[in-house]
Amino acid sequence: MQDLVRLIVKYATAIYVICGLLLIPFLGAFQKARLDRRSIFPLEKENATKRLRHSLVGIALLLGIAGGIYYISSYVEPTIVEVDETPTSTPTISILFATPTNSPAPPTETPEITPTATRRPRPTPQATAEPTDTPTPEIVLPNCPNPGVRIVSPGVNSVLNGTVEIRGSAIIDNFGYYKFEFQSLSIADEWHHVYTGEQAVSAGVLGYWSVDPLPAGEYLFQLVVVDATGNYPPPCQVRVTIEH
Template sequence: MLRERREAIGISLAEVEAATRIRQKYLSALESDDWHLLPGEVVGRGFLRNYAEYLGLDGNEVLELRRQAVDVSLAAALANTSAGTSLPPERQVDYRPKEVDLKDEPDGIPRSEIRLGPFLVGLALVALVFLGWWGISRLSGPIGALWTGARERTAQVLSGPEATPTTVVAGVVNAQNITPPGGGQGEGAGGDAGSQAGGLGGAAPVLVPTDTPTPTAPAAPVVQDAPADTPTPVPPTPTFTPVPPTPTFTPEPALPTDTPTPEPLPVVAPACPDPRAVITAPGVNQVVNGVIGVMGTAVHEQFQYYKLEYAEGANAAGGFIYFAGANGPVNGGLLGSLDTRALPNGAYTIQLTVVDQTGNFPPPCQVSVVIQN
């Protein structure tokens, strides 16, 4: 039915492909009822509806004809699955609530439910706090004394050596009975000191100076009066000699080497079989990334439109996918743009096809590129 309708209108499969964006091999599969060649059941029904509506037919009626044609085969295929089995019989279910006897519970908390764990933990915490306080109070005195002694010892070490302390001798001191060396009153002084020491019972200590020599001040120099006619010498004025700055070494800039900069390889345009469909950029096996622009020429004496497609692999074995096109000719300009960021890295083939008013087209132009994002 689809083929007869298309031939009656006088439309080629290429024109249907350009209008519906459905590949010719899928259109041929729909016309020959080769449903296994379609991408899937759901996608095939969508292709069938769009194709029928493009031909002026009712899409729902065509889908119904398709369902009636395959209903017997579908029923046979689903006979051994859960979709072909019947539902279980309904059964009566009583959803009314039922009365249930409640269990009597004794008053109060059973002894087995009393937990001693929290009580014991609290008691242990109180005991630890008490022991800590008792230990601190007992050791505060020794610790304080030890700390004070350490501080005094540290102060002595930091202050350096001091004067030799005086010697304390038990006895009584009498400043008037101290006889200078070589004096003749030693006996009297000794008797008076002894009697006074006996009267006081030796309760007061005597401070006896040690042999530490007393430093004497240096004698003042004798200044002689200078003669009146002698001029007073004037000290020379010191002169300041500047110190020369230390020289710093500044490395000389490295001389440029003669290493030649590699020039980019020239872009080689593909050899297109027809001058009306030519791709000039990108070149053959050119490495591209990001959004690339496809440059070239798309003209024809009976021009209708042109389209740009890409396929994965250098041989395009997986079929082409449409990505750009226009209804006007282009002569040596931008044909379209391809965003390679959404494609995996690898080799790809870009194809340009120019379609005329009759649905025919000259040999397309293809170029192989390498996407490297």
């Protein structure tokens, strides 16, 4: 279905031109039939009426085709959601081999030394400083009202570097898939795809985002959860800062 829609949109201009060319003879026949209906002869009047009906049917059919192409191009094609195919990662199994180590030689007996009792000085007590607890920065959660489309880490205005673990929830009715996207706030930018997940997640690890290739600056990161029909609720977005 998607391939057919794209094919129609691709050749929409050519279809419009063809419909316009075919419409010209129908309009000419329509005008001539209208003039012939003024004839005083009943037989010519009847033939003109038939040709008038045929012309109207042809005009209506061509206008319907052109209208259908316009509707598909303007309303149907934009709603098609591109589903990024992501390769399924095959887990690798690491086999650990024990490295043999040399057995230590038995300890050599040493002669006992009888200690001489000596008077030990009494230690002077010293005041020890109590450690000061460093406050842990509080994570500010983004304002995402849908509990099934939520990011809990990273928080708002978090400073990111390296590989970032994305935690939250991606679980809605008739679940299809979820994806990560980001957009630079430093320049005029579009959304860039990061990752697509095919399993619903409830309050867990959604995936990872490597920010090393990106230049430092402010970004907008969002989670989009799509159902099986291609529809999706409002995404959950969080503003972050990348530093290297």
